[in-house]
Amino acid sequence: MYSFPSTTGLYTDHYELTMAQGYFLSKRHEKQASFDYFFRKAPFGGSLVVFSGLSTVLQMIENFRFPPDEIAYLKTIGFDEEFLQYLSQFSFQGNIYSVKEGELIFPNEPVLRVEGSIIETQLVETLLLNILNFESLIATKASRIRLAAGDRVLLEFGLRRAQGLGGIHASKAAISGGFDKTSNVYSAYHFNIESSGTMAHSWIQSFDDELEAFQTYARFFPDECILLVDTYDTLKSGIPNAIRVARELCEKGYQLAGIRLDSGDLTYLSKKARYMLDEAGLQNVKIVASNQLDENIIQSLLAQGAPIDVFGIGTSLATAKPDAALDGVYKLSLCDNKPSIKVSENLAKMTLPGVKSIHRFIDQDNLFCADGISLAHETAYDQIYHPTEIGKHKSIAACKKEALIHQVMNHGKTTLQPQTPVESATYTKSRLLQLPEEHKRFLNPHVYKVGISEELLATRNKLAKQYLKKDPFNS
Template sequence: MNTADLGLPVDVPSTALFTDQYELTMLRAALASGTAERRSVFEVFTRRLPDGRRYGVVGGTGRVLDAVENFRFDTAVLDFLREREIVGEETLEWLDGYRFSGDIWGYPEGEVYFPGSPIMRVEGTFAECVLLETVILSILNHDSAIAAAASRMSAAAGDRPLIEMGARRTHELAAVAASRAAYVGGFATTSDLAAGFRYGIPTVGTSAHAFTLLHDSERDAFQAQVNTLGRGTTLLVDTYDVAEAVRTAVEVAGTELGAVRIDSGDLLLVAHRVRQQLDELGARDTKIVVTSDLDEYAIASLAAAPVDAYGVGTQLVTGSGHPTSSMVYKLVARAESADPDAPLVPVAKKSSGGKTSVGGRKWAARRLDSHGVAEAEVIGTGPVPAGLADRQLPVELVKGGEVVAREPLDAARERHTRARAGLPMSATQLSRGEPVLPTEYLHEASGS
């Protein structure tokens, strides 16, 4: 797998340094104490959803699998660690042969989640699992935040397509990941060519105001664009006077003009006026695309407007006010010794301050009501009740170090559509509220 598939520069040899130094110092100390090889279980979860959100969306699972596969300590990385004296030679020797050989289970990409959901479970030795904390959290926290924002926007948009166009509003590599997550969450296309190249997302784009300003007149600009891209192109009509631009656009392209784009002003009012003008000019099939700092609330406010598509940038790639999902990666069980057959014992942080966790390897299932609608997220550490056995959410992603669950991006996108449709109707309300499903815990004392 080429690192370019991760949205990384091609000269980055591995994902091994996408980590925090304390993971390597913990490894060093664990090797010295003889505890590094103890079988361990780490889980990714969030204690709460972003304020006011009704559900979360799992995004980035496919990128996590690529990152784990590319987590290798090559010569350049080892030399860096040696020069900085971050770890000693014994640890460097161990890292030189690092290959994750454990198992990973998790909610499949596109699935929804709630507080406490075991979104991902990583099992193996302490040494091999602890190193993956930062890279896994970095991907899941970012991509899930974008996917959740995209889901809210796509729910607000209904059947109208959404265009992701936020590349200029975030880091260039984050932009590619954001395009991917937005597609999972329901967006139809992206303006980012790197995302199209790496992930096969449909790409779109025509012109900016600079193209109009380049020409001696708006008519010249429209004519140049139509001559090059055809009558089905989208013409940007708010550089000068919108009404005059719409008139000119139809004169240049005819009634076969594909679409006009509005990027400023009172979008509700302007869209109605433009629709009326297009119809009067005979361009009844010409569509209207609106952009300009849209979020889910602005999209919902345009539900009654004659708008055919939305372009969203800044608010999407920043998670619409919640740029992280606040997921954590916690040790929840570990063996009593380095013996591979040693039993697991549950462990958990118990200090005060709201950062406690629940020990034990967990299963998760979604209970349905009599109408087939989800009514609770059930999480447990003992046997799975018979009525929930076929409703379990985690799937096997990595087995014995080998990825076993790669899938097309469209599969995650379709899964999200089904998952959201299976929630109570209030899930897509934009008003502030509690998670749409309660989280219920079933525990056994052993938790192993």
């Protein structure tokens, strides 16, 4: 399993350290606090996010320390010596509660909670947001592509277009979101996932003759030979030469695995290729397609009847086109054992105070029908209320209830066995089967219902009125 450096204390923003020093010097650093992680808007015009990156975050937080060389560096940029002495002995000793990796989550749900002293819960903010926002974004994009592609094979090869080292975790998150293999050998090795690859145009161009390039490749890789057929002329030379090599492989007891189309009209070319291969008795040869694909293009190709068996996705997945980031935030909800709230004239930006739980409600058809957020001590409630639309509520009395939040770290030590990306993908797939279809469509998906309990609603409204000096919900 991939391992970060032995310490990750500097994986943070400067202002986290200045606030930490302020807490320490004002003798407030031992006050107990709770922070929530949530996002406000689903990316890609969708309704949901696939939660990913939890195992990475837990590993990083376990390693959150400041060795002597980093303490020396912090001294050079002006931090207080007494505070640095404190940091030299620092390790995270708090608790973390979270939904499961691979879970389907929805806007404004506090899906991860960090509890501990105010200084330790503050210091881990940046790394937590960095990892969860990025891996969840990529896993969500991957799950959309998986929905479009159905059971067809999906290959991720976005490393060359990814944002630097982010490509390592982009490949991991792609598998978590439902992809089958990656071209990224580094990630395949460290995350125990399967790598795969074909050839580039440069291989073919390096020979004087396309046929010779194909034959040479087939000689060295007879078991998994996929030939790139569009270097010169797909229909007049690429596919005919691939057919000839396929017959030569058959004579030696092997079978051509596939051909790859990387340019042109993929619907037209794949149909022509399928016809030519079938006429040659090569019905088992797969057609692989690549070239700036995403979920919408794949959906269109399949709607046109393109007989493509395998899709290779690079740039749009590794860079999460067209959304560059997930807007996940980390907000204080409890401080010194008192509920805390961020108030705003914009009701959608007002946070939910206190320590909370999330439950998923499941109808008689075993489908998800709503999520409810309540204060953690609440044991039962049969109504959920819209957080910002006054008077809007839903009865969940007839539904089964499933708790989503569980402890994953106890006093700085991880309490669960980390999931592999493949295990996360399996879980996500099972959860998507329970999500009604209207929430999964790409164009104008139906909004999934997320409500809050009556007690949480009253607590939130009371605090908001206290700080704003007016009732924002009746103004």
